[in-house]
Amino acid sequence: SQELEQSPQSLIVQEGKNLTINCTSSKTLYGLYWYKQKYGEGLIFLMMLQKGGEEKSHEKITAKLDEKKQQSSLHITASQPSHAGIYLCGADNTGGFKTIFGAGTRLFVKA
Amino acid sequence: GAVVSQHPSWVICKSGTSVKIECRSLDFQATTMFWYRQFPKQSLMLMATSNEGSKATYEQGVEKDKFLINHASLTLSTLTVTSAHPEDSSFYICSASRLAANNEQFFGPGTRLTVL
Numbered sequence: 001s002q003e004l005e006q007s008p009q010s011l012i013v014q015e016g017k018n019l020t021i022n023c024t025s026s027k028t029l030y031g032l033y034w035y036k037q038k039y040g041e042g043l044i045f046l047m048m049l050q051k052g053g054e055e056k057s058h059e060k061i062t063a064k065l066d067e068k069k070q071q072s073s074l075h076i077t078a079s080q081p082s083h084a085g086i087y088l089c090g091a092d093n094t095g096g097f098k099t100i101f102g103a104g105t106r107l108f109v110k111a
Numbered sequence: 112g113a114v115v116s117q118h119p120s121w122v123i124c125k126s127g128t129s130v131k132i133e134c135r136s137l138d139f140q141a142t143t144m145f146w147y148r149q150f151p152k153q154s155l156m157l158m159a160t161s162n163e164g165s166k167a168t169y170e171q172g173v174e175k176d177k178f179l180i181n182h183a184s185l186t187l188s189t190l191t192v193t194s195a196h197p198e199d200s201s202f203y204i205c206s207a208s209r210l211a212a213n214n215e216q217f218f219g220p221g222t223r224l225t226v227l
Binding site for chain 1: 153
């Protein structure tokens with residue numbers, strides 16, 4: 001079965017610093033989603049990547065899918081306290097109708 | 112557009128009682144709805160997939176008699192936790208997808224269930 005591994009598990013950064021979160025799949029990714037979850041709340045969709053080498057941006061957040069379509073990175077530029085939360089990557093499993101999730105990366109931003 | 116609501120947002124119940132959680136797509140018709148649970152500091156775990164008008168498909172290890180799912184219309188799915196026990200305490204999240212959205216899922220805000 002397909003698994004998603006996220007790194008780091010948690011991250012504490014100073015406000016204004018850049019950071020990167022990685023999501024690695026055990027199998028080829030057919031659709032890769034990035035979500036943000038505020039603690040105890042539902043998920044907020046950030047972006048979806050499908051093509052190898054694809055890159056998308058949402059405000060100060062940029063996500064890339066590598067050419068081999070097995071790894072994605074999420075990059076936040078000039079982090080703000082509002083960026084704090086749990087970032088989850090999700091992927092369509094083989095067959096494309098279920099989404100599996102990584103364990104999440106907990107981001108804390110110090111003001 | 113594409114808003115999904117859940118009700119209640121939190122519930123506390125006694126052990127042995129049943130709890131119903133509603134998931135509604137407010138401005139679109141959801142062909143498929145998904146139910147997840149999330150334990151503290153863990154990822155979402157898919158419990159079941161439900162399509163309107165048909166029986167839900169449960170993931171391995173999820174007891175269908177304990178977690179009853181009803182998808183009565185294209186805008187409403189319910190999850191009933193029957194005879195709840197403290198180990199059922201968790202954060203339950205639903206999501207909905209529609210055919211025109213490339214399988215993108217729209218998530219509800221979640222329901223926190225605490226069983227005493």
